[in-house]
Amino acid sequence: ALLIAGLIGALLAVPVGWIGVRRLRNDLQAVVLLVISIIGTTVAVNQEGLVNGSVGLSVIPHPFSDFIHLSTVNYDLFYAALALAFCGATYFFFYRMQRAPMWRTLRAIRDNEVAAEALGRDVAQLRMIAMVVGGAVAAISGGVLVGYIGIWAPSTWLYPETIVYLGAIIIGGAGTNRGAALGALLLPVIFIQGTQFLPEIGRPGLIDALDWVATGLLIIAFVWLWPRGILPEKPKRFPRLSTPGGLPIDELAGPTYGGSPDRPHVDVLMPGNGGRPVATPASGEWINRERVAQALLSVHDNRAWAT
Numbered sequence: 020a021l022l023i024a025g026l027i028g029a030l031l032a033v034p035v036g037w038i039g040v041r042r043l044r045n046d047l048q049a050v051v052l053l054v055i056s057i058i059g060t061t062v063a064v065n066q067e068g069l070v071n072g073s074v075g076l077s078v079i080p081h082p083f084s085d086f087i088h089l090s091t092v093n094y095d096l097f098y099a100a101l102a103l104a105f106c107g108a109t110y111f112f113f114y115r116m117q118r119a120p121m122w123r124t125l126r127a128i129r130d131n132e133v134a135a136e137a138l139g140r141d142v143a144q145l146r147m148i149a150m151v152v153g154g155a156v157a158a159i160s161g162g163v164l165v166g167y168i169g170i171w172a173p174s175t176w177l178y179p180e181t182i183v184y185l186g187a188i189i190i191g192g193a194g195t196n197r198g199a200a201l202g203a204l205l206l207p208v209i210f211i212q213g214t215q216f217l218p219e220i221g222r223p224g225l226i227d228a229l230d231w232v233a234t235g236l237l238i239i240a241f242v243w244l245w246p247r248g249i250l251p252e253k254p255k256r257f258p259r260l261s262t263p264g265g266l267p268i269d270e271l272a273g274p275t276y277g278g279s280p281d282r283p284h285v286d287v288l289m290p291g292n293g294g295r296p297v298a299t300p301a302s303g304e305w306i307n308r309e310r311v312a313q314a315l316l317s318v319h320d321n322r323a324w325a326t
Contacts, residue, residue, distance in 0.1 A: 020082075021162045028158020029151045036150035041143045044132075049185070056181055063173040075172025082166045098167050105163055106200075109156060113196050125149060126194075179231065183207050186238035194252025201250055210234065 039051040064073045081094070082101070089097060116122050127135040128142050136142050165171045187206040192198020214230045241248065 021159050021166075024162040025155040025159040028161075029155040031158075032150045032154025033147070035154075036147045040146060040150055053178055053181060057178055060173045060177060070171070070173070073173060075170060075175070076165075077170045079165060079169045079171065081169060102163050102167070105159070110196055110200065117196070121145070121148075182238075183211060183234065186234065186241075188248075189238060189246075190241050190248055192248025192250040192252065194247065195250050198248045198250035198252075202248065205249075206234065206237070210237070 035052075035055055039055060040048045043051060063070050066072070070076055081098070083097075084094070087094070087097070124135065124140050125145055127138070128140070128145060132142055161176075183206060184203070187202035188199050189202070190206055191200065191202020211230060211234065214226050217226055220226065
């Protein structure tokens with residue numbers, strides 16, 4: 020059933036992504052997705068033949084309960100381990116995706132869509148892929164939740180819940196998997212659910228109302244003061260480039276390679292040619308014309324040309 024839920028979620032993400040997300044900016048995409056969730060809730064409430072209207076579905080059987088006979092406490096622990104395994108598998112999936120070339124392109128689209136499109140990337144197609152993957156994971160996650168509580172109704176998931184999880188990503192850090200996991204632990208679990216263990220003060224429902232007010236203020240504070248979140252995305256640090264002999268790249272303009280300090284000339288070659296730079300002496304004569312002809316970048320008198 021969970022696999023079928025993931026397939027349905029992926030299929031539903033296709034028309035949503037094609038119509039509402041494919042041609043919109045990132046900020047408008049969030050608005051469209053929020054409106055679509057409200058439309059879905061409204062349809063579920065009014066079409067009683069779909070999910071029994073506002074009453075929803077009840078007495079949903081727990082997974083594996085027909086052949087795993089455990090007490091309530093032991094089954095809760097078993098299901099928690101099952102959900103943790105699903106979270107671990109999802110985390111590993113996105114961890115592997117982060118090391119794929121497509122992930123770097125998705126990050127480029129996130130930072131600057133115009134620049135990514137100028138580099139020849141199909142922004143619309145990659146947006147659609149991200150939408151489909153997210154729809155599948157979200158649908159399976161919903162199936163895991165419903166399998167535990169045994170009921171589902173449209174009123175159990177409204178736009179405030181969507182805002183809470185969006186805020187969890189902002190607070191934890193949208194650029195890293197660890198940040199998203201930390202935000203999901205802090206805001207929905209500790210900050211929202213933790214208020215259930217507080218003693219009742221004032222009129223009934225006051226703590227719940229203050230909880231939502233505090234949640235909104237917390238999200239605003241992070242957007243204003245710490246937009247990168249608690250665990251921000253750190254820029255990658257690449258090792259310092261050097262020649263095969265170990266000479267730092269900033270010393271290639273010295274006399275060692277035939278140049279002169281006052282008239283440096285360095286050509287960086289393609290890796291297929293061994294990566295050895297070729298320099299010219301002050302007279303401008305090439306040391307190796309064959310190598311220089313295949314250079315990617317030519318630097319001369321503080322001016323650069325792409326070759």
